[in-house]
Amino acid sequence: MRLYSLSVLYKGDPKVHLLKAAYDVSTFNFFQRSSVQEFMTFTSQLIVERSELGSRASVKEQDYLCHVYVRNDGLAGVVIADNEYPQRVCFTLLDKVLDEFSRQVSKVDWPSGSPATISYAALDGYLSKYQNPRDADPMTRVQAELDETKIILARKQNSCCEIM
Amino acid sequence: DEIGLIPCPEARYNRSPIVLVENKLGVESWCVKFLLPYVHNKLLLYRQRKQWLNKDDQLFSLQCFLQMLNPDFTTAWNVRKELILSGTLNPLKDLHLGKLALTKFPKSPETWIHRRWVLQQLIQENSLPSLVTKGNLGAAPVERIHRLVQEEMNVCSEAAGRYPSNYNAWSHRIWVLQHLGKLTVKVLLDELSSTKYWVSMHVSDHSGFHYRQFLLKSLIGRTVTDTSVLVQNQMINEQNPNLQKEEEEESAGAEAACAEEQSVDLPRHLEEELELCTELIDTYPGHETLWCHSDETLNNSHHSPATSHMAQAMDVDGLNESSSKQGYTQETKRLKRAPMQDSLGPELEYRFIDKVLSTCRDVDQARFATAYRKWLVTFLGQ
Numbered sequence: 001m002r003l004y005s006l007s008v009l010y011k012g013d014p015k016v017h018l019l020k021a022a023y024d025v026s027t028f029n030f031f032q033r034s035s036v037q038e039f040m041t042f043t044s045q046l047i048v049e050r051s052e053l054g055s056r057a058s059v060k061e062q063d064y065l066c067h068v069y070v071r072n073d074g075l076a077g078v079v080i081a082d083n084e085y086p087q088r089v090c091f092t093l094l095d096k097v098l099d100e101f102s103r104q105v106s107k108v109d110w111p112s113g114s115p116a117t118i119s120y121a122a123l124d125g126y127l128s129k130y131q132n133p134r135d136a137d138p139m140t141r142v143q144a145e146l147d148e149t150k151i152i153l154a155r156k157q158n159s160c161c162e163i164m
Numbered sequence: 165d166e167i168g169l170i171p172c173p174e175a176r177y178n179r180s181p182i183v184l185v186e187n188k189l190g191v192e193s194w195c196v197k198f199l200l201p202y203v204h205n206k207l208l209l210y211r212q213r214k215q216w217l218n219k220d221d222q223l224f225s226l227q228c229f230l231q232m233l234n235p236d237f238t239t240a241w242n243v244r245k246e247l248i249l250s251g252t253l254n255p256l257k258d259l260h261l262g263k264l265a266l267t268k269f270p271k272s273p274e275t276w277i278h279r280r281w282v283l284q285q286l287i288q289e290n291s292l293p294s295l296v297t298k299g300n301l302g303a304a305p306v307e308r309i310h311r312l313v314q315e316e317m318n319v320c321s322e323a324a325g326r327y328p329s330n331y332n333a334w335s336h337r338i339w340v341l342q343h344l345g346k347l348t349v350k351v352l353l354d355e356l357s358s359t360k361y362w363v364s365m366h367v368s369d370h371s372g373f374h375y376r377q378f379l380l381k382s383l384i385g386r387t388v389t390d391t392s393v394l395v396q397n398q399m400i401n402e403q404n405p406n407l408q409k410e411e412e413e414e415s416a417g418a419e420a421a422c423a424e425e426q427s428v429d430l431p432r433h434l435e436e437e438l439e440l441c442t443e444l445i446d447t448y449p450g451h452e453t454l455w456c457h458s459d460e461t462l463n464n465s466h467h468s469p470a471t472s473h474m475a476q477a478m479d480v481d482g483l484n485e486s487s488s489k490q491g492y493t494q495e496t497k498r499l500k501r502a503p504m505q506d507s508l509g510p511e512l513e514y515r516f517i518d519k520v521l522s523t524c525r526d527v528d529q530a531r532f533a534t535a536y537r538k539w540l541v542t543f544l545g546q
Contacts, residue, residue, distance in 0.1 A: 002365075029267075084368050
């Protein structure tokens with residue numbers, strides 16, 4: 001089971017933009033890595049665009065699952081994982097990351113931010129730590145807050161993946 | 165250490181399509197359709213005329229490289245076989261080429277088949293007293309084999325990681341254990357512990373768990389063989405006290421110690437396996453593979469030497485009243501252990517299932533748990 005990317009975005013009106021991202025493409029063939037990374041960036045953005053404020057969803061894309069959480073204040077996070085990685089842990093991670101991000105990075109910077117201007121460096125660490133869900137999150141049974149969320153499993157129909 | 169194809173449909177620059185970055189070799193895709201047929205034909209031509217012994221090195225290297233892009237081209241592998249047999253090609257280099265091919269095509273059956281052929285050649289060579297040639301660096305034969313085994317384990321591991329349910333890789337791994345590793349207990353136990361992490365991180369990949377089943381079954385088989393040899397030795401010793409040599413006693417003693425060790429370990433390993441399953445099922449709900457593995461492990465534990473030795477012990481006692489005390493004591497120890505193991509297993513499992521059903525939310529998980537319970541009832545009811 002594997003995590004491939006972890007990104008923080010801002011769902012502005014009308015555009016979504018990327019604030020910060022971390023990637024782990026080491027399991028891909030060396031020469032495919034840059035195009036895989038581009039694809040993940042693009043997909044993350046697209047998913048946030050299509051999601052509503054205050055929602056959580058898991059979208060299946062080929063062999064991957066994209067877990068997205070868009071908060072009511074527009075801050076959004078996307079985790080791209082394979083289909084073995086437990087969904088619960090992904091959402092726990094997203095909650096945690098967005099929470100920390102919103103405390104460290106001022107809200108004023110969100111609408112105009114970009115990876116170059118935002119200073120939040122914890123994503124790489126989280127991505128690496130959470131590769132093994134049992135080490136990273138021993139309390140993987142924390143269910144309470146997830147009971148209320150609506151998890152949608154949807155299949156992408158449109159042509160957003162022509163890039164691949 | 166890795167090869168790959170660079171998606172590049174057109175030649176944009178007038179330069180070599182071969183790219184080397186950080187020790188990884190890439191080929192731009194546009195050139196493949198030109199080069200492959202050319203190399204293919206050249207290879208066949210060379211073979212016909214048997215010209216490769218002239219060692220046109222450059223062309224040969226190119227051929228090797230391009231062959232990696234089409235590893236299921238059997239003729240090319242056969243050419244390499246001929247070269248190895250004629251002494252022109254170092255088998256270790258050939259193994260390295262195969263390893264590279266597997267980075268791009270981790271499933272390729274021809275590559276694995278060829279690999280086994282090369283390994284067999286190396287085994288044969290190894291058993292010959294006179295071998296210093298071919299750059300084997302003069303290491304002791306046992307060590308050489310050990311290194312080969314380790315390398316193969318690595319290659320298999322990587323290939324298994326690159327492609328889901330890569331039975332070709334795992335089958336090769338089994339073959340290596342059987343033919344190079346001789347299925348010793350140490351090797352089996354080492355493999356059990358080294359694959360534990362892998363299967364924990366690939367919980368829906370049945371091929372990894374299937375491999376663990378093979379390891380457990382082999383361990384069971386091992387214990388039965390070794391212990392029956394022990395029992396036989398005991399009988400021989402009893403019948404021919406005059407012919408008892410010190411060495412025989414020692415070896416019987418050593419075997420007794422081993423057999424004792426093995427029989428002590430086996431139930432524990434089976435229990436540990438069940439525990440691993442339970443833990444993984446709990447942590448990662450909804451993976452059928454884990455439930456299947458539980459089935460298998462429980463099945464195996466019921467066919468373990470604990471139960472079969474009950475029968476054997478009776479026979480031995482019946483046939484030979486003068487069997488030594490040592491042998492008898494060991495049998496009784498096993499007899500004592502057997503009923504405990506049988507009753508512990510299913511009880512725990514039933515309780516586990518109930519717990520899962522009452523706490524899980526995953527629909528699939530509930531379905532698997534119910535099916536598992538049905539299986540348990542049927543299986544134990546017999």
